[in-house]
Each structure stands twice: as structure tokens, then as C-alpha cells.
Amino acid sequence: MAFLAIFVDACILDGTDTGECTDPTDFDLLMPFCKAVVPYRACLPRYQSLWYNHSALSKDRFVQQMFTNLVTQRKIYETNTTMSDDDTDEWGGSRAITPRFTDNPDCENAFRNYFCWLSFPRCDSEGRSLLLCRSVCENFMTACQYSSDLWRCGDPKYVNARSAEISTTWVDQKLVYYRAPYPGSPFKDNAVDPDTDKPLVVCTPSLENSSRSLRAHALRPVLAFFFAAVWCILVKGP
Incomplete structure (x- = not known):
């Protein structure tokens, strides 16, 4: 085990051991669906002998299946x-459905990127998995033409309400908010080197020319919540 530890680091998010930081050498085999957008050292599920399907490949297949569906x-x-002739949306309401994915590859790509980067977060130099960049959420909402009132890219305290939640509960010197967060939140803002204009590795994916701002390792239950929450956004009309 000590020998393996030389090559693989445990990735930690908010102090929780969640997986293993893995170099992209074998991503062709481990994650064929997400490999194209995960060229960095990523947090992958740790092998568990009692759970044969607890692997990067099974997780990648799950992401692909849910994305396709x-x-x-x-x-x-x-x-x-x-529905179009009757001017009826998917809920039976009297308004037309807003086309988002039809003939819009930018929306599909942004949606896929969101899933992959959330499912396989980037590891930093200390072996910690990084939060999702806010620009990933903003890029998805923009590419899929969602109106600003449907955006969920802000801080969790603003989620599911028109005003901020007022919290007085402190845990580990941090205020705790109880509103259900949007999948991927809390997001972190991108940062660039002022001298080179290159992205600093502060969030996932922190890649050049990928989802710039508009100026986890996640287990299956978390992913299921993510898809359900995004589905609620997808099926909405204008």
C-alpha cells in the first residue's frame, strides 16, 4: 500500500477523504465519455473490493447514461x-417550449462539461479536489439560453429565494446555510496570473479557453440529485 501511495494521492474536499488523485495517463480506459474534457489530474473513485462497480469506469458510464437520457x-x-401546434409546454401550460438543445451543440457541450467536471473534479498540488468554477455554471446557463431568473450560479444562501438566507449557525468558523444548494455549488471564481493571463489552478477545471466567466468526487446519490435538479431547470419553458 505504501508503494501505491507514491503514485496515488487521496483527494480531500472540506476535510473529507473522497477518492484518489489520478493522472490522466489511463483516462482512455477509465472514463471514455469524459476523457476529452478532463485532461488534468482528477479525483477518481478509490477501488473497493467489496463494491466492484465503485470505479471511475462505472461512474463515467453512469454520467454518460444520464446525460444521454x-x-x-x-x-x-x-x-x-x-405540443408545438397547441402552443403547449411539457407541463401542459399555455406557452411554447423554449428550444435549448435542438440544433444547439454549444448547449450540449456545456451540459456535458458541467456533468464531467462536477463528477471528476481537479486535484491541486496538495491532493485536494477543487470546487467547480462559477464560469462552468454561467457557461451552461448562457449556452442553453436560460433567462437570468433561472440561473443558479450564485452563493448557496441565495438559492430558492429572492433574498439571501440569514444564518446565525457557525460550524468550523463558517456560517451554515440550510437551503438546498444547486448541484456543484458553492462555486468558486476563476483566477488568472496577471503576468501571463493564464488560469491559476483554483477551481475545476481551471483550463485555458474553457468556460471563462462572462464578465466533487460525487457519489451516485449526489449525482442523482444533480441530474434531478438540472432536469427541473431543463424542462422549464421560457
Whole structure:
């Protein structure tokens, strides 16, 4: 085990051991769906002999399956001629469905990036997995043409309300907010080197030319919540 530790670091998020920091050498085999957008050292599920499907490959397949299902279902709604002729949205309301994914590869790519970067966060030099960059959320909302009132890229204390939640509960010198966060939050702002204009590795993905701002390791239950929450956004109309 000590020998393996030389090559693999445990990735930690908020003090919790969540997986193993893994170099992208074998990503072709470990995560064929997400490999194209995860060229960095990433936090992957740690091997567990009692749970044979607890692996990067099974997680990657799960992400691919859920991504495909959600996009396919959304396109069915967007291209349904009966609903379009009746000026009816997917909820039966009297308004047309807003096309987001149909003939919009930018939206699909932003959606896929969101899933992959949330599922396989970047590791920093100390072996800690990094929070999702706020620009990833902003890029998804923009590419898929969501109106500003549907954006969920702010701080968790503003989620599900028009005003900030007022918290008086402190844990580990941090205020705790109880409103359900949007998947991926809290987000972290990107940062660049002022001399080179290159991105600093402060959040996931921190890659050049990827989801710039507009100026975890996550287990299956967390991913399921993510897909459910995003689905609620997807199925909304204008």
C-alpha cells in the first residue's frame, strides 16, 4: 500500500477523504465519455473490493447514461409537433417550449462539461479536489439560453429565494446555510496570473479557453440529485 501511495494521492474536499488523485495517463480506459474534457489530474473513485462497480469506469458510464437520457428527452419535448401546434409546454401550460438543445451543440457541450467536471473534479498540488468554477455554471446557463431568473450560479444562501438566507449557525468558523444548494455549488471564481493571463489552478477545471466567466468526487446519490435538479431547470419553458 505504501508503494501505491507514491503514485496515488487521496483527494480531500472540506476535510473529507473522497477518492484518489489520478493522472490522466489511463483516462482512455477509465472514463471514455469524459476523457476529452478532463485532461488534468482528477479525483477518481478509490477501488473497493467489496463494491466492484465503485470505479471511475462505472461512474463515467453512469454520467454518460444520464446525460444521454436527459438530452434525448428534452429534444423530444422541443420537437413535438403536437405540443408545438397547441402552443403547449411539457407541463401542459399555455406557452411554447423554449428550444435549448435542438440544433444547439454549444448547449450540449456545456451540459456535458458541467456533468464531467462536477463528477471528476481537479486535484491541486496538495491532493485536494477543487470546487467547480462559477464560469462552468454561467457557461451552461448562457449556452442553453436560460433567462437570468433561472440561473443558479450564485452563493448557496441565495438559492430558492429572492433574498439571501440569514444564518446565525457557525460550524468550523463558517456560517451554515440550510437551503438546498444547486448541484456543484458553492462555486468558486476563476483566477488568472496577471503576468501571463493564464488560469491559476483554483477551481475545476481551471483550463485555458474553457468556460471563462462572462464578465466533487460525487457519489451516485449526489449525482442523482444533480441530474434531478438540472432536469427541473431543463424542462422549464421560457
